[in-house]
Amino acid sequence: xxxxxxxxxxxxxxxxxxxxxxxxxxxxxxxxxxxxxxxxxxxxxxxxxxxxxxxxxxxxxxxxxxxxxxxxxxxxxxxxxxxxxxxxxxxxxxxxxxxxxxxxxxxxxxxxxxxxxxx
Numbered sequence: 609x610x611x612x613x614x615x616x617x618x619x620x621x622x623x624x625x626x627x628x629x630x631x632x633x634x635x636x637x638x639x640x641x642x643x644x645x646x647x648x649x650x651x652x653x654x655x656x657x658x659x660x661x662x663x664x665x666x667x668x669x670x671x672x673x674x675x676x677x678x679x680x681x682x683x684x685x686x687x688x689x690x691x692x693x694x695x696x697x698x699x700x701x702x703x704x705x706x707x708x709x710x711x712x713x714x715x716x717x718x719x720x721x722x723x724x725x726x727x
Contacts, residue, residue, distance in 0.1 A: 613648045614641075625686050627677070639665065646670040 614622065619641060626640045646664030650657060660667040677683050 613645055613652070619644075621690060622686065625682075625689055627680075627682060638669075643670050643673050647674050650674075 622644060623640065626644070628638075628640055642663075642665050646660055646667075647670065649655075649664060650660060650670075653659075657667050657671045660670060664670055674683075
């Protein structure tokens, strides 16, 4: 694969935190880098798993490893070890351009509402 999402320096930071290394008990992962690159490609493009290009391996294999890592907390652990320390979230702002409320939640009258009772 000519173009990767992670350069070698980034990969060296990620690799020790993934299961399936030669030093881990049990089976060794076939190619953790291709799996991570495939997961990142899916996250970046938003494509369905079946559209994963073959250079990342079989789509089902990458998906199964992604799912196992997500359930086992591997991806969350990776985030908290590598990304979270770099973030400073002292203030979080939510912009109304992407948070929409249904018109009924905003107080507009319902179309099928019963008329008010007369005294």
